[in-house]
Amino acid sequence: MTSAALEPRAGRRCHNALNTLHATSYFAPELGQEAAALGITHPRAVNFAVRAAALGPVGAGAVTAAFYNYKHELVARHVPAVWAIASPEDVLAARARAVDASMRRLLGADALSSPEMAQAARLALRAAEACSRSARPLYSAHADLPVPEEPHLAYFHAATLLREHRGDGHLAVLVSAGLDGLEAVVTHTATGKGMTPKWVYTTRGWTQEDWDAASGRLRARGLLDEEGELTPEGVALREEIEAETDRLDRAPYEHLGAEGVARLTELGAGFARAAAVAGAFPADLIGKG
Template sequence: MTTAVNDSRAGRRCHNALNSLHATLYFSPDLTGELGALGVRHPRAVNFAVRAAAMGPVGAGAVAAAFYNYKYELVARHVPSVWSAASPEDVLAARARAADATLRRLLGERTVASAGMAEAARLALRATEACGRSARPLYSAHADLPVPEEPHLAFFHAATLLREHRGDGHLAALMSAELDGLEAVVTHTATGKGMAPKWVFASRGWSREEWDAAAGRLRGRGLLDAEGELTEQGVALRARIEAETDRLDRAPYEHLGAEGVERLTELGAAFAKAALAAGAFPADLIGKR
């Protein structure tokens, strides 16, 4: 029997722990190696293929809509042409191999085979039982994929489902706040928790001029000050966005219950901490500059 999740941010903390480990894949040499062997070598093509493959051989429009904060022209340079190099099925198989290698490399064989990993997989999969498909294209596509037998890959699969479920809901909150894709990135970076601009330019396709134009629009709305910092109104808007995202994402964590959420957060945070210590992310990834 589960107990109620009384802290509305408990689900967010649990998601953050799981997502931190999930995101290691996108910076993993194991992933670039596996996709490179298929003929997909450009970093952006790798990213689009790996996240979109569950939706099938979709075009640039579907990917740009589902990903939200990538410049359409960047997406169109790689999609749908990437599917000529590797089918979605081949990409999904390569992603599974890369996830296996990445988790073993960052966490070690003992952790991968541990009772804690098996417990984390059970808890995370239980949480996904309450996820909803409506208006959640990336989650729904991934929910059609089979659950791997190995506990560490089952955990990674469940973390992916929970990531995309929250992410799809987050896009609805951003749209409600009337932030376009780049404005959403600029305000997130201004919180100090988002990607540094250099990484946005490299990975999302936007230019410094487009960034500055978005910042100008945000200043016009009173959300940014002249130095690019969030105003009081901007801080309040970002808080409302996160609160609305929490609301739209509450079902899996209410289903899991307070004790389960607390335990899954504990396990996920320990895995993420170990991955971070193993050098999973670039040192300059997060920041305002």
Template sequence: MTTAALEPRAGRRCHTMLNSLHATHFFSPELAEELAALGVTHPRAVNFAVRAAALGPVGPGTVTATFYNYKYELVARHVPAVWETAAPQDVLAARLRAVDASLRRLLGADTVVSDGMAEAARLALRATEACSRSGRPLYAAHADLPVPEQPHLAYWYAGTLLREHRGDGHLAALLTAGLDGLEAVVTHTATGKGMNPKWVFATRGWNQDDWDAAVRRLQDRGLLDAAGEPTGAGVALRAHVEAETDRLDRAPYEHLGPEAVARLTELAAGFTGAAVAAGAFPADLIGKG
């Protein structure tokens, strides 16, 4: 294990590139097709099933707690009913088939079997060696799954572990900051880097009244101004949340070391750039709307 110091945001940059490619499967037609073959057709049921399946046939409370920014009533409309249609182990297998197909489509056959992909998989898996299960339920559940044999799937799987490891820590930072699930989304969207409200309403179960109420709460705390823009205090709080998330997620990247983190970031950026260029994400996903 290396003790060399990382540049402060090196781990965050690496995670961003890894997570971006991981997230492409949520928007892929292949995922919808694979889950439809199991009888799961509602887009929200698909999302809840594929991300929660590693936890087993859990109820809506567990999903709401671990996903954090979804409205409980939306989750409860689909969970645990989805497990009566498709068992978690079948969902996990379908998810991996969808990832295989979507990565081949987005990246191309040559990239999937390239030396660069194999190198990225080795580096990302090495980073996961320093992840911790304590207090990280989504990471811990996915860490119990077997590592896929094919390099592009092993790379995606390692990205899943690193995503959920950082995500679980991020929830701890949000709780400490006193931001509930919707307030976390509103403050992130207000920075211009978060999800467009249109997509929040469509995917998270919240509506305009919920959003407006969250804005008022944040305004009362002095975190948003009258126009809904972040105040100095709001900017500082978001910066603190991200810095705390970085702190809680340092171990995997410190374990990997500066040179290997830089190399993994370079490889991941290439894969993600190719996927984005191939239309992996909706054009209006990010922004204030």
């Protein structure tokens, strides 16, 4: 599919629409239920196992490196111990069951069997054809997994590929910008688009002391002011980070073409809105806290 050149940020908007639906899986009660049936009950262990399972039975170091913004001590508390409870293959199968059940609950059976879902899956999979494996461990690991037959699961699979492809590239940009994992989170939260500190502490293992120390380092660089807001230099850095991430992630959306990207964004945004209205996310997840 070819068409006119993509509009600025078109790929980013498309990714955001798809990623929103992908992210619902991490908050779905069905995921906890499926994991508990395998014997994995701690919420953090569930998160690490589900997202890292495609990598195989890796250790804590690999997960900390690939996830970037989690405190290593938290990761090491659950990895690799979680693989003694359930194999990566069993975890992946449990995730597929949980995604199927949660999408049915959030979107309804009619949406899952609709022509729109089938079209979204085709478009997202076509975009993913142009993803690159180089220096992208989470994307590359998920790209080794088979594409599910059911359109809604194929759509979720493709959304995962596109999410991890952009995410792996984003981490390279953060390293280049000199932001460690927590500093990246603090600056993202300061934009108003990231997780609130409460959720960072709960899910990433950082403490208020860690947050304050990271904020101090950012203030010393002139990126954060005394009120915890981004300075003009901080705003400019975040904009540069997103623009460079866009550049590293442009291939899938150029491959799909402007018309396909516009349609996939429209479909993805519709599914994401429906899931949000159905209560897919905690009300206090996003913001400055």
